[in-house]
Amino acid sequence: MNARTEPAEADTEPGAPARPPLIREFLLVAGLFLVYKLGRRLAMGHTGEAYRNAGRVWHLERTVHLPRETAVQSALLHGDTLVHVANTYYATVHFPATLAFLVWLYLRRPAHYLWARRVLAVLTGAALVLPFTFPLAPPRMLTGTGLVDTGRVYGPSVYGPPAGDHLSNQFAAMPSLHFGWALMLAIGLIAATRSRWRHLWLLHPLVTLLVIVGTANHYWFDAIVATAMLGLSLGIVHRPRRAAGTAGRGTGRLGAPEPVLAGAGR
Numbered sequence: 324m325n326a327r328t329e330p331a332e333a334d335t336e337p338g339a340p341a342r343p344p345l346i347r348e349f350l351l352v353a354g355l356f357l358v359y360k361l362g363r364r365l366a367m368g369h370t371g372e373a374y375r376n377a378g379r380v381w382h383l384e385r386t387v388h389l390p391r392e393t394a395v396q397s398a399l400l401h402g403d404t405l406v407h408v409a410n411t412y413y414a415t416v417h418f419p420a421t422l423a424f425l426v427w428l429y430l431r432r433p434a435h436y437l438w439a440r441r442v443l444a445v446l447t448g449a450a451l452v453l454p455f456t457f458p459l460a461p462p463r464m465l466t467g468t469g470l471v472d473t474g475r476v477y478g479p480s481v482y483g484p485p486a487g488d489h490l491s492n493q494f495a496a497m498p499s500l501h502f503g504w505a506l507m508l509a510i511g512l513i514a515a516t517r518s519r520w521r522h523l524w525l526l527h528p529l530v531t532l533l534v535i536v537g538t539a540n541h542y543w544f545d546a547i548v549a550t551a552m553l554g555l556s557l558g559i560v561h562r563p564r565r566a567a568g569t570a571g572r573g574t575g576r577l578g579a580p581e582p583v584l585a586g587a588g589r
Contacts, residue, residue, distance in 0.1 A: 341433060342429065342430075342433040342436075343429075343433070343436075343437065345429075348429060348440075351440070352422075352425060352440065355440075355443065355444055355447060356418070358447065358448070358451070359447050359451070359500070369458035369494060370458075370460075370494060372458050373458035373459055373460040373494035374460045374464070374465075376457055376458060376459045376460070377459055377460040377461075377462070377464065377465050377496075378465070380459065380497075380542050380544050381462070381465060381468065381542070383544070384542060384543055384544060389543045389544075390543070392462055392468070392470060392536050392537075392539060392542065392543070393468065393469045393470055395533055395536045395537040396470060396471065396473070396536075396537045396538070396539060398537065399473065399537040399538070400471070400473075403477060406473050406477045406537075406538075407477055407478065407479075409473065409533075409534045409537055409538055410473055410474050410477060410478060410479055410480065410538055411479060412530070412531075412534050413474070413481070413501070413534050413535065413538050413540060414474070414479050414480070414481045416531075417501050417504065417505075417531075420504075420505070420508060420527070421443070421504045421508060424439070424508045424511060424512070425439065425440060425443075428511065428515060431515075432515045434563035435511060435514060435515040435563055437563070438511075438560060438561070438562055438563050439507065439511040441560045442507060442511075442553070442556045442557055442560045443504065443507060443556075445556040445559055445560060446500075446503055446504075446507065446549075446552055446553050446556040447500065449552050449555070449556065450498050450500055450503065450549070450552060453495070453497055453498060453548075454492060454494070454495035454497075457497060458494045458495065459494060459495070459496040459497045459542075459545075460493075460494050460496065461493065461496040461539065461540050461541060461542075462496075462539045462540075462541070462542055463475075463538070463539035463540060464493075470539040471539065472539060473537070473538045473539060474538060474540075496540070496541055496542065496545050497542070497544065497545045497548055498545055498546075498548040498549035498552055499535055499541040499545035499546050499548075499549045500549065501531055501535050501540075501541070502528060502531055502532055502535060502541070502545070502546040502549045502550070503549035503550070503552060503553050505527050505528040505531040505532075506528040506549070506550060506553055507553055508524070508527060508528070509524040509525045509526075509527050509528050510553075510557070512524045513525075514562060532546050
C-alpha cells in the first residue's frame with residue numbers, strides 16, 4: 324500500500340472491536356473515578372492502626388535497605404520553585420493525564436482503549452481492598468523521620484487536616500494509584516503506538532514516583548505494591564493483538580509522541 328494512503332497505525336485488525344458507545348463509556352469511566360473516591364472514604368476510621376502500620380513500613384524499608392525518602396525530598400528542597408512544581412504535579416497531573424490517556428485511546432485505538440479501561444478497573448478495584456485490611460498513614464504524617472509535609476509548607480496542597488478532610492481518606496497510602504495509573508499510562512501508550520521514542524513515556528511514572536516520594540505522600544513500598552497489583556491486572560486482562568500491517572513501523576508520522584499524547588504525559 325502506498326505510504327500516503329496507509330492509515331496511521333489504527334486498530335485495523337479484522338475482528339477488532341468497534342469504538343464502544345460514547346455515553347456508555349463516559350458513565351463507566353466516571354463510575355470508575357467515583358468508586359475510587361468513595362471506596363477510599365468508606366475505609367476511614369482506622370487511625371491508630373494506620374500509624375502503627377506506617378511505623379512498620381518505615382522500619383521494613385530500612386531493613387531491606389531501600390533508599391530513605393528523605394534523600395529524595397532533600398533534592399526537592401534545594402529551592403522553593405522545585406518543590407512547588409513537585410506539589411503542583413502531584414495535585415494536578417494524576418486525574419487529567421489518565422483521562423487524556425483514555426480519551427486518546429478511545430478516539431484512536433478502540434481495542435487498546437477497552438483493554439486499558441479494563442486493566443485500570445481491575446487495578447482500582449483491587450487497590451480499594453487494602454485500606455480496609457492495611458490502613459496506612461503517609462510518611463508526611465510520621466514524626467521523627469525528618470520529612471516535611473511539602474504540600475502544607477510550600478503549597479499547593481490537596482489535603483486539609485485529616486480530621487476535617489471529608490473528600491479523601493488520607494490513611495489509604497498503600498497502594499499508590501498515583502503511581503499505578505501513571506505506569507499503566509506508559510505501558511498503554513507503548514503498547515498502542517509504534518514510535519521509536521515511545522518508551523520515553525516511562526518518564527511519566529518515573530517522575531510520578533519521585534514526586535510522590537519526595538513530597539512525603541507515599542513510601543517506596545506504596546509504589547512497589549501498586550506495580551505488583553498492576554502486573555496481576557495485566558495478567559488477568561488480555562492485551563489486544565496488533566494488526567500485522569502496523570508492525571515494525573517506527574518512523575514517519577509516529578516518529579515522535581503525538582501532540583495530544585504529549586499533553587497527557589506532562
